[in-house]
Amino acid sequence: MTLSIRFFINAALLIILALVPFLTDWAGDSFYTGLVSRILILAIAALSLNLLIGYGGMVSFGHAAYIGVGAYVVGIGAFHAFEDGIDWMLNGYFQLFTTLAVSAVIALIIGAISLRTRGVYFIMITMAFSQMLYFTAVGVETYGADDGLTIYSRSDMMGLIDLNDEKSLYYLIFVSLLAVLYLMHRLVGSQFGNVIRGTKSNEARMRAIGYSPYKYRLTAFVIAGIIAGYAGFLMANLSDFVSPDMMHWTRSGDLIIMIVLGGIANLFGPLYGAVVFLMLGELLSSIPLTIGGLSVGEYWQLIFGPLLIFIVLYARNGIDSFLPGKGRRT
Amino acid sequence: MNWLLLLEQVLNGFQLGLLLFLLAAGLTLVFGIMDMVNLAHGSLYMMGAYFCATFTNWTGSFLIAAILTLPAVFLVGVVVEIVALRNLYARDHLDQVLATFGLILFFNELTRLIWGPIGLSIPLPEFLSTTVEIIPGVPYPTFRLAIILVGFLVAALLYFIVSRTRLGMLVRAGASNRDMIGALGINIRLLFTLVFGLGAALAGLAGLMAGPILSVEIGMGESILILTLVVIVIGGIGSIKGAFIAAIIIGLIDTVGRSFLPEILKLFIAEDSAATAAPAISSMMIYLLMALVLAIKPQGLFPPKGVGR
Numbered sequence: 001m002t003l004s005i006r007f008f009i010n011a012a013l014l015i016i017l018a019l020v021p022f023l024t025d026w027a028g029d030s031f032y033t034g035l036v037s038r039i040l041i042l043a044i045a046a047l048s049l050n051l052l053i054g055y056g057g058m059v060s061f062g063h064a065a066y067i068g069v070g071a072y073v074v075g076i077g078a079f080h081a082f083e084d085g086i087d088w089m090l091n092g093y094f095q096l097f098t099t100l101a102v103s104a105v106i107a108l109i110i111g112a113i114s115l116r117t118r119g120v121y122f123i124m125i126t127m128a129f130s131q132m133l134y135f136t137a138v139g140v141e142t143y144g145a146d147d148g149l150t151i152y153s154r155s156d157m158m159g160l161i162d163l164n165d166e167k168s169l170y171y172l173i174f175v176s177l178l179a180v181l182y183l184m185h186r187l188v189g190s191q192f193g194n195v196i197r198g199t200k201s202n203e204a205r206m207r208a209i210g211y212s213p214y215k216y217r218l219t220a221f222v223i224a225g226i227i228a229g230y231a232g233f234l235m236a237n238l239s240d241f242v243s244p245d246m247m248h249w250t251r252s253g254d255l256i257i258m259i260v261l262g263g264i265a266n267l268f269g270p271l272y273g274a275v276v277f278l279m280l281g282e283l284l285s286s287i288p289l290t291i292g293g294l295s296v297g298e299y300w301q302l303i304f305g306p307l308l309i310f311i312v313l314y315a316r317n318g319i320d321s322f323l324p325g326k327g328r329r330t
Numbered sequence: 331m332n333w334l335l336l337l338e339q340v341l342n343g344f345q346l347g348l349l350l351f352l353l354a355a356g357l358t359l360v361f362g363i364m365d366m367v368n369l370a371h372g373s374l375y376m377m378g379a380y381f382c383a384t385f386t387n388w389t390g391s392f393l394i395a396a397i398l399t400l401p402a403v404f405l406v407g408v409v410v411e412i413v414a415l416r417n418l419y420a421r422d423h424l425d426q427v428l429a430t431f432g433l434i435l436f437f438n439e440l441t442r443l444i445w446g447p448i449g450l451s452i453p454l455p456e457f458l459s460t461t462v463e464i465i466p467g468v469p470y471p472t473f474r475l476a477i478i479l480v481g482f483l484v485a486a487l488l489y490f491i492v493s494r495t496r497l498g499m500l501v502r503a504g505a506s507n508r509d510m511i512g513a514l515g516i517n518i519r520l521l522f523t524l525v526f527g528l529g530a531a532l533a534g535l536a537g538l539m540a541g542p543i544l545s546v547e548i549g550m551g552e553s554i555l556i557l558t559l560v561v562i563v564i565g566g567i568g569s570i571k572g573a574f575i576a577a578i579i580i581g582l583i584d585t586v587g588r589s590f591l592p593e594i595l596k597l598f599i600a601e602d603s604a605a606t607a608a609p610a611i612s613s614m615m616i617y618l619l620m621a622l623v624l625a626i627k628p629q630g631l632f633p634p635k636g637v638g639r
Contacts, residue, residue, distance in 0.1 A: 059424050113621055117628040120367055120423055124563045125624045128617040131556060135617075139610020249556065253431050260428055299443055305436030312429040313417055 010268050013275075017174060021167045033166055034238070039278045040173045041234045044180050046258040046270035048227035053256065054265035055188055056220050057200030061123045062110070062130025063255050066103045066225045068137060068247030070232020073099040075149040075242035082152050092155030092163070099233045100226050106133075107225025111218045127249050137244035148243025155237055163237050173234055177271070180227060185267055187223070196220050257308065262319055272319045280304065334468055339586045341464070345474050347581020348481025352536035353558040354565070354573040355488055356529020362568020362634060363504040364522055366415065367423050369430040371558065372551025373437035374410075374530045378403045378537025379546040380441060383450040392455050392542075399538050400531050407530020411523050419522070438548050449547035452538075477539050484535070485574055492570055501525060505568045505634055557584075560620045566630030576631065580616050587612045 016023075017036070024032045045067055052058040074095050081090035088094060110129045117125055143149055154163040163169050187193050198206045199213040206213050236242050245251070254277065262273025284300035315322075357371045381402050385395030414433060418426050454473055461469035492498035500521055503511045512518045537551075544550065561580050565572025591612045595604035623631060 053424065059427065061427070113625045117624050120361065120567060121563060121624060121628060121630075123367065123423060123427065124559055125621060127556070128560060128563075128620045132614045132617040132621075135613035136610050139607075139613060250552070253427075256424070256428060257431070260424070264424075299439050301435040302439040302443065305432040305434070305439065308432030308435070309414055309429045312421070312425045312432070 013268075013271070014178070017177075021170050030166065033170055035278070035282070037166075037170050037173050037238050038235075039274050040177050041231050041238065042255070042258065042278065043271045043274035044173075044177055044234070045228045045231040046255050046262075046274050047177075047180050047184055048224040048231070049255050050259050050265070050270045051184060051187065051196075051220055051224050053259055054269070055193065055200065056196045056217060058115070058217060058221070059123050059256075060114075060126040060221070060224075060252075061249065061256070062126040062128075062133075062252050063224070063228055064249075064251035065130035065133045065247045066107065066228035067232035067235060067251070068133060068242070068244070069103050069106060070099040070229035070234075071236035071242040071246055072137065072143070072149075072232075073102060073229075074155055074233055074236035075151050076143060077155070078151045078153050079143060079149055090153060090156045092157040095155050096230075096233060099229050103225045103229025103232075104222055107222045107229075108218070111221030111225070115214060115217050115221065127252070130247060130249060130252060134244050134247045134249070137247060144243070146244065148241060148245070151236060151240045151242065154240070155233075169234075169238060173238070176230070176234065181267065181271070183227075188267070192216065192219070261311065269319075276319060335589065336586070337464075337468065338470065339589050340582065341470060341474065341478065343582035343585035344578065345477050345481070345581070346585055347578040348478055348485070349536045349540055350554070350558055350561050350581055351481060351485060351574050351577035352532045352539075353554065354561040354577050355485075355570055356526075356532045357558055358562040358565065358568055358570065358573045359501065359505075359525050360529055361562060363501060363508070363525060364419050365508075366419055367426040367430065368415065369427060369555065370410070370433035370437065371529070371533055372553075372555030373434055374403055374407055374533040374551075375537040375540070375554060376437065376441065376548070376551035377406055378534030379452070379541035379550065380445055380450065380537075381534070382538035382541055383452045383546050384445075386452050392452065392458070395452075396535075396538050399534055403534025403537075404527045404531040407533075408523055408527040410530075411526040415526070416519070416522075434552065437551075441548050447548065449545045452541040452546060454542050473542060477543075480535075480539065484532070488570060497524070557616070560616055562630075564620050564623050564630055566632040566634060568634040569630070569632040572630060572632030572634075580619075583619065584612075584616055587615050591615075 017040070020036045021033050024030055045063065049060065049063045052060050052063075077089040077091075077095045077098075080086045110126065114122055114125045114129065137143070138146055157163060161168050161172055163172070188197070195206065195211050195213070195216045199211075199216065203213055232246070235246070258273035258277045259270050260273070261276055262269030262271065281300070281304070284303055285297045287295075287297040287300070289295070289297070353371060353375060356374075357368060360366055360368050360371075378399055381399040382392075382395050385398045385402075386392050389395055389398070410433065414429065418429055458473045458476060460472050462472050462475060464470045464475075490498075492501060500511065500516055503516075504518065504521060504525075508518065536554075540550075540554075557580065561576045562573055564580070565574070565576035588609075592604055592608040595608050595611070598604075599607070627633075
């Protein structure tokens, strides 16, 4: 690997992210550790979705569902530990294993059916499945239905790491992000990644040279689902709360926005996208400008909506196209 | 089983189905002819409801307001098409999803800015807020009956336009081969704008009719948009006939399922678990149906005849 300008920008971003808890300590405002934790968790989910959308050309419009699944596993575990005194359900490793297993099975089922369709139909069917999970969560009275579940006690990692400590949780999230970045880097460069990318650009040709795209696509779909489920596990521990709203189709839309904002099929793209998307929300909503008695910040989506259209129309590669040097392209 | 309740629910199902059809008709044409995913269609429905509420407030008459609303939403549709969507036809679906998602955010915030965060209500004139006895002893709201009537009339009119007029011929030709009718000297951009405006007006009609029943509020477009998408995907994208049949099916399943599923479930499982499971299952049912249809027929029930899609 040659050390391009891009490499240094990416490295600088990671170093800043590594120092966030200390920077906020220094600034005396721990609010930002929470905000950045959120950003990084969503970046992990967006990275997994980028494997599907960016590299595989599979526009899955229901990815937030897996975040919800992971979060609900933690929430339900904590609920039974708290209400019924079943202590082993609070065990973090049990919750983690269940999260990964359940999201893998759900992704396998959804993927096996959805991947039979193409184009718009694929977008719609993945959305339909995520809506099914959403309505399941809304319908189950025991686990709070519409109102969601408050998590009274975070996953118990048996002394290995204390998730109640904001800093430890932050570094768990940060290390997870690094691991997912590395995994994506290896995946995309592997033979598996080549097949996925080849299928995106020309499926007929991939078939002709003897690959069965369906199996590879399904594998990618399941991997992405598992990672997003893991992001949900982290999210539940961060926010101490799960609700059906986490799986709503607009949340899936947010993830897609992050990917496109960051520059599609680009390793670091989703990370930049998540940072900019959430920061922009914070920033635009705190514009101290008042026009005719109306505060601009309160109506920030009025600016954000057209901005999104503008980015789609004129800045096709998102933030990626504003950074110097060339990112990893496909 | 209560047969009178079933009859009422079937009528409600038709009413929801026809509302869905009004939305789906415009959306499926945009999808089919222009190969364009438009998530902002629900916003036009919302605009219809808000315009109608405002005009009713100004003129004091729901009917005059309704007549004013249609051209207003048509205009909004045309402006949206010219300003934003026109540049997106050549893009891939991902771009279209994203840009129209941006439009939804824009419309929701604009509505909040103009009309405020609190929902509005549309008062109905006297003759529409009564009930009629469909069969002796069974009262049914006149307005809901009117919706069913208008829905069927519009469906018939649309069928006539699409299958008997020159505009309809161009629309059908556009759905099966865009480039070819362009090459034959048809002003395809104007056709697209017109079709989009027409679809917008139909969405507005659905919005103004739904307004008095449901509440006029921000975000009302999103929930119905998803149902509409389910309808056009089940019906086959680009097919008006498919949209009509799928809309009625979805309307019936959703309404009848919601009120009768608890009773049906009780036959199979314990009463209290039926009571908890029923609401979840009934809201999932249409998505289940969609997944089933797509798993068996990935192009929907009535894929339009065409080439190279």
